[in-house]
Amino acid sequence: MPLLENGQLKEEIWQVAIEGEALPEGNVLVPLARLPEALGRNSDGALGVLLAPDEDVEALRIALPRLTAVQLTFPIFRDGRAFTQARALREHLHFKGVIRAAGHILPDQYEFLLRCGVTEVVVPEKTDVSVWERAHKAFTVAYQPSILNEAPEGVALRRYLSR
Amino acid sequence: MPHSSSSVLPVGRYAYDAVDKNFLKERVAQFKEQVARRVSGALTEEEFKPLRLMNGLYLQLHAYMLRVAVPYGVLSASQLRTLAYIATRYDRGYGHFTTRQNIQFNWIKLEETPEILDILAETEMHAIQTSGNCIRNVTADQFAGAAADEVLDPRIYAEILRQWSTLHPEFTFLPRKFKIAISGSPKDRVAARFHDIGLMARQGEHGRPVFEVYVGGGLGRTPVVGSKLRDDLPEEDLIAYLEAILRVYNAFGRRDNIYKARIKILVQALGVDKFLEHVNAEFAAMDRAKYRLPDTLVEAIRARFGHPAFEPAGDAAQQLAQHRLADSAFSRWVDTNTHPHKQPGYIAVTVSCKPAGGIPGDVTSEQMTVLADLADTFSFGELRVTHLQNVVLGHVRQDKLYQVWQTLEQNGLGTANIGFITDIIACPGLDYCALANARSIPIAQKLSERFASATLQKEIGALRLNISGCINACGHHHAGHIGILGVDKRGQEAFQITLGGASDQDVVSIGQILGSALSEDETVDAVARIVDVYLARREPGEQFIQTCRRLGTAPFKDAAYAIA
Ligand code: SF4
Numbered sequence: 001m002p003l004l005e006n007g008q009l010k011e012e013i014w015q016v017a018i019e020g021e022a023l024p025e026g027n028v029l030v031p032l033a034r035l036p037e038a039l040g041r042n043s044d045g046a047l048g049v050l051l052a053p054d055e056d057v058e059a060l061r062i063a064l065p066r067l068t069a070v071q072l073t074f075p076i077f078r079d080g081r082a083f084t085q086a087r088a089l090r091e092h093l094h095f096k097g098v099i100r101a102a103g104h105i106l107p108d109q110y111e112f113l114l115r116c117g118v119t120e121v122v123v124p125e126k127t128d129v130s131v132w133e134r135a136h137k138a139f140t141v142a143y144q145p146s147i148l149n150e151a152p153e154g155v156a157l158r159r160y161l162s163r
Numbered sequence: 164m165p166h167s168s169s170s171v172l173p174v175g176r177y178a179y180d181a182v183d184k185n186f187l188k189e190r191v192a193q194f195k196e197q198v199a200r201r202v203s204g205a206l207t208e209e210e211f212k213p214l215r216l217m218n219g220l221y222l223q224l225h226a227y228m229l230r231v232a233v234p235y236g237v238l239s240a241s242q243l244r245t246l247a248y249i250a251t252r253y254d255r256g257y258g259h260f261t262t263r264q265n266i267q268f269n270w271i272k273l274e275e276t277p278e279i280l281d282i283l284a285e286t287e288m289h290a291i292q293t294s295g296n297c298i299r300n301v302t303a304d305q306f307a308g309a310a311a312d313e314v315l316d317p318r319i320y321a322e323i324l325r326q327w328s329t330l331h332p333e334f335t336f337l338p339r340k341f342k343i344a345i346s347g348s349p350k351d352r353v354a355a356r357f358h359d360i361g362l363m364a365r366q367g368e369h370g371r372p373v374f375e376v377y378v379g380g381g382l383g384r385t386p387v388v389g390s391k392l393r394d395d396l397p398e399e400d401l402i403a404y405l406e407a408i409l410r411v412y413n414a415f416g417r418r419d420n421i422y423k424a425r426i427k428i429l430v431q432a433l434g435v436d437k438f439l440e441h442v443n444a445e446f447a448a449m450d451r452a453k454y455r456l457p458d459t460l461v462e463a464i465r466a467r468f469g470h471p472a473f474e475p476a477g478d479a480a481q482q483l484a485q486h487r488l489a490d491s492a493f494s495r496w497v498d499t500n501t502h503p504h505k506q507p508g509y510i511a512v513t514v515s516c517k518p519a520g521g522i523p524g525d526v527t528s529e530q531m532t533v534l535a536d537l538a539d540t541f542s543f544g545e546l547r548v549t550h551l552q553n554v555v556l557g558h559v560r561q562d563k564l565y566q567v568w569q570t571l572e573q574n575g576l577g578t579a580n581i582g583f584i585t586d587i588i589a590c591p592g593l594d595y596c597a598l599a600n601a602r603s604i605p606i607a608q609k610l611s612e613r614f615a616s617a618t619l620q621k622e623i624g625a626l627r628l629n630i631s632g633c634i635n636a637c638g639h640h641h642a643g644h645i646g647i648l649g650v651d652k653r654g655q656e657a658f659q660i661t662l663g664g665a666s667d668q669d670v671v672s673i674g675q676i677l678g679s680a681l682s683e684d685e686t687v688d689a690v691a692r693i694v695d696v697y698l699a700r701r702e703p704g705e706q707f708i709q710t711c712r713r714l715g716t717a718p719f720k721d722a723a724y725a726i727a
Contacts, residue, residue, distance in 0.1 A: 078213060078296065080336025084413045087333055092448050106206075108197065108214055115332035131200075138193045141182055143326040144402075145453050154182055155463045156326050157402070 003100070004121045007133050012122075014048060014069065029071055035063055048098070053081040057088045064095055072118070074103035083116045090117035090147040110135040111161070115146035172469030174545040175308060175557065176237040177322045179287045180467070187284040190291060194218050195277040217297060217335070219290025220276055223595050227271040230293040231283060233548050235303035235321040235345075236264035236555075240535040240544040245286045247531035253279055258531070260516060260524040262588060262639060263342070264302050264548045265293055269595050291329060296337045298328035298409075302344045304352045305549040308470075309511045309557040311503040314365050315372050317347035319465050320401065323456065326464075327402055334409050338416035339424035341409070342381075353550065354666040356380040356389040357642060359426045360408060362401075371398045371458055378408060378438070379430030382636040386673045387427040390435040392442065398461065400446075403454035407445040411438065471543040471558045476508025482562035483510075493568050495617060496579035501564070510564060512542075512556040513549065514571060515578040515586065519615035520608050523589045524552030533574045541567050551588055553581065583620040584628050584694070585611045588639055592632030592649060593656065599632035601649025601656035601683075606630060609687045614694075623694055626707045627667070642666040644708045645690060646674040658686040662693070662719055663711045670708075677720045689723040696722045 002009045017023055017030040023038055026045040030038040032055050038047055048069030049060060060070065070089060072082035082101055089095040101113050102122035110132050113121060123132075142150065142159045150159035172178045179187075194214075201211040219230040231246065238246075246266055250258045253275055254268040261267055271279070283289055292299055301324045303317040304310065324343060328334065334341070344353040345362040355361025357380045367373035373395040380389025396404055412426045415433070430438045487494040502511040514534065517523045526534070534554055538546045541563050547555040559567055571577040580586050587610060590596065592603030607630050614620055629643030633650075640646030646661035657680035664674030681689055694707075696718050701710045711719065 077210065078336055079418055080296075080333075081414060081418075083333045083336065084410055088410075091450060106210060106214075108193075109336070112330075112332040112335060131205075134196065135193075139186065139189050139330070141186055142332070143186075143329045144331055146332055149453075154180070155467065156323065156460060158182065158326070 001122050001124060002127065004123045004127065004129065004132055005119060007129065007136065009123070009127065009129055014071075016050070027068075029069065032059060035060075039063060039066060048100075051085060053079060053085070057085050057093060060089075060095075061093055064093055067095075067097055069098035069100055070095065071100040071102055071122075074101065074105050077104045077106045077109060082118075083112060086113070086116040086118050087147055107132045107135040111138065115142065115148055117147045172467060173239045174469040174471050174543040175318065175547070176234065176239065176468065176545075177464065178467045178469065184284070184287070187287070187289055190218075190289065191277060191280045191284055194280060198273065198277055213295055213336075216295035217292060218276070218280065219293035220271070220273070221294060222597070223269065223591075224593075224597050225595070226269065227273055227276070228267055228269050228595065229271045229276060229279065229290060230261070230265050230267040231288060231290050232293045232300045233265050233288075234300060234325050235307070235318045236305055236548040236550070237307075237318060238546045238548065239286070240538040240546065242286045242288055243531050243535040243538070243546060245282060245288065247528040247535070249279055249282065250528040250531065257525050257527045259522075259591065260526065260548050260552045260554070262550050262552060262590075262637065263293075263300055264305075264550055265300055266548065269591070294340075295335075296339050296341075297335045298324075298331065298337075298341045298343065301325050301328070302342075302353055302358075302550055304346050304348060305513075305547045305555045306352065306502055306511055306557070307347055307547075309502070309504050309506075309509075310348055310352075311505045312350055313348045313505065315347045316465075316468075317345040317353075317362075317364055319461060319468065320362070320364065320372075321345050322468075323401070323461065323464055324405070327405075334413060337409070337413055338418050339421065339426075341412075341426070343405075351667075351671075354639075354642065354671075356671045357382055357386075357639075357666050358389065360405065361389050367395065367397065373397055374401060376404065376408075379427040379435075381425055381427045382639055382641050383425065384422055384634050384636070385425075385427065386636070386641040387431065388671050388673065389427075390430060392435075392439055398458065399456050400451070402456045403449060403451050404442075404446060406454055407442045407449065410445050411441045415441070469543075471506075471545070473506045473509060473558070474560070476506075477562075479508035479561040479563075483564055486565040490565070492579075493565060495621070496568055496577060497564065499579045499583065500581045504558065506558070508561055509558050510561050512559050512564070512567065513581045514554045514556065514576050515580055516553050516576075517580060517586050517611065518575055518578045519585065520612045521575075522604050523587050523607055523611075526554075530574055530576060533570065533576065537567055537570060551586065553586070579617065580620055582625050582627075584614045584623050584626040585620060587611060587628045587630060588643070589630040590632050590638035592630075592638075596632060596637075598635060599649060600634075600651040601632050601658060603630045603632040603638060603647075603649060606647065606658065606683050606686060609683070610690060613687055613691060623698065624706055626694075627665070628690070629664075639666070640664070641674045643674060644711065645693060647686060647690075648676075650680045652680050655682075657682060660686065660689060660693070660723060662716050663708070665708055675716055677716060677723050692722040692725060693719045 046068035361377035363375040376393040377389035542556040589607040593599035631638035631640040661674030
């Protein structure tokens with residue numbers, strides 16, 4: 001499936017580890033349980049972790065400098081745990097790499113994802129990017145700080161949003 | 164439709180500036196687009212549902228219901244006129260005040276909602292987050308800014324929390340809805356311990372407020388009294404600490420069962436100490452400077468609130484005393500429907516939306532207009548919706564009170580029953596609500612007729628009677644001294660009675676079920692017999708709830724189930 005990043009669709013560059021099989025060469029996303037194995041892998045490929053909604057980002061703390069990406073999951077769009085995971089990765093673990101969101105996600109959630117620190121969204125084939133762009137540009141201000149550290153606007157906690 | 168001038172700050176609420184107004188426009192535009200995507204099929208009903216809910220739009224039994232936010236219960240007269248217009252133009256000529264201090268319209272068409280939201284936005288109103296699994300309208304004391312016992316004005320903080328929680332990126336898809344209440348008086352008039360988070364503000368040592376923080380209270384299926392997490396949270400940490408609580412809830416709250424998804428269940432499952440440990444760990448780890456609430460910010464928000472320009476008291480109090488002497492019906496109403504004001508010569512008025520035989524909380528367009536006019540003439544253009552489904556005129560000069568009462572009387576709004584047995588809270592029930600087991604409204608009407616006599620009500624004194632049409636407890640039955648709960652008894656509507664609940668001020672307790680369910684008429688008779696037990700066995704000066712606590716439920720149960 002394609003990826004949405006900065007308003008553009010782009011090709012997937014990651015492979016997902018297949019259960020019961022050896023890890024492939026190249027860029028690979030592994031479940032948390034296979035992180036030790038992946039860290040010992042002898043490959044030039046980049047490494048990322050697939051974090052389940054009920055897994056604590058703290059489990060990544062030690063390995064984080066060696067990770068290029070963390071992928072978070074929405075089993076259904078209503079399950080908002082990934083928002084907290086993304087924000088914690090940025091705010092508490094100071095993770096600078098790619099945070100991906102995958103699963104059942106609505107365009108209407110796009111701005112929230114970005115403001116929690118997600119940088120890429122795995123979207124279905126033939127996604128109409130304009131709907132996501134509109135969701136991103138729907139608002140000029142927000143009413144609370146976020147990990148994007150947007151510039152304050154006027155009274156209260158208001159922030160300018162990037163468009 | 165009516166228009167308002169915005170040159171002066173509205174009394175009692177935050178005045179939107181150009182940025183806030185633009186935000187509302189953007190929100191309406193976004194919702195228009197979402198409705199269009201639903202109509203085109205790009206969104207499934209399942210996907211559209213949480214989006215419309217976050218704009219206060221429910222699908223009920225017969226139509227859509229739109230719930231309009233009334234932040235901390237405060238309305239300007241111009242806003243109430245807009246609501247009257249919406250009731251006439253888009254509904255059936257009335258609206259319904261809710262226990263969350265909001266107003267809802269029960270007969271709305273989906274395709275007309277963007278238009279309605281446009282009209283609301285013109286008078287700085289919206290339906291944002293009046294539903295959905297997000298932070299809901301923050302409620303505050305209905306006598307804020309008026310009560311003689313107030314320590315500080317909770318509306319300033321309710322407004323700060325309203326802004327902070329609006330489209331919060333992290334907390335818009337929580338496990339379940341999230342309700343915050345804030346009281347600015349040591350007397351808890353907001354049922355703080357029956358909220359997901361309840362805040363009780365008081366003055367701290369350095370001239371800035373501190374907050375007692377309660378968490379995990381609530382009614383619903385599993386009624387729980389909230390636990391105290393903090394005794395003296397400084398003002399500057401208010402946002403940071405609430406962020407920490409919400410983060411823990413969002414990460415750990417259950418999502419597999421909607422009946423176990425509220426924060427109270429998480430607090431129970433972990434235990435308060437463990438829950439507090441999580442919150443404290445999060446609080447310690449976070450970038451506190453970023454979430455700090457500096458006093459300059461609080462003052463900037465406060466500066467956008469209008470204040471009443473009180474006049475010297477003169478002989479207002481004496482005039483009121485004379486009016487009372489001359490008219491005993493007026494005097495009775497003053498006894499029940501007013502509250503002391505901190506400003507000499509003024510008084511706060513609670514207008515009852517519960518006439519004998521009426522539907523609790525329902526107000527017609529004409530009545531809304533009358534209330535708006537009264538507010539403009541006599542109360543600095545400001546009104547409040549209470550969580551007991553009445554309306555408050557907060558700042559009436561005592562010498563004008565008689566005039567206010569006469570107008571209310573002429574318009575079916577003069578009922579003298581605040582705090583009495585007919586000041587009933589009732590949810591919409593099976594007449595509207597898809598989740599209901601039984602109709603709440605007809606039994607409320609019958610009870611209100613049964614006890615309509617002014618003498619009888621006065622004799623009975625303070626008694627809170629709350630009715631819910633199902634276990635979801637929107638009518639707060641567990642918190643009623645007498646509670647009535649609609650159940651399904653082999654396909655028939657039936658009612659259980661609970662006794663001994665309270666959410667007032669110092670004592671908080673959950674009502675106990677008396678016994679098996681009864682029919683509507685049997686329930687009305689049973690309530691009458693319960694009241695008779697109280698009248699027969701009370702000690703001098705004892706209120707209903709005190710007699711209940713002293714005697715326990717047994718004698719009331721015997722009476723309720725006695726075959727007449
Ligand atoms: S208590 Fe039940 S019947 Fe009443 S409004 Fe709530 S969900 Fe509907």
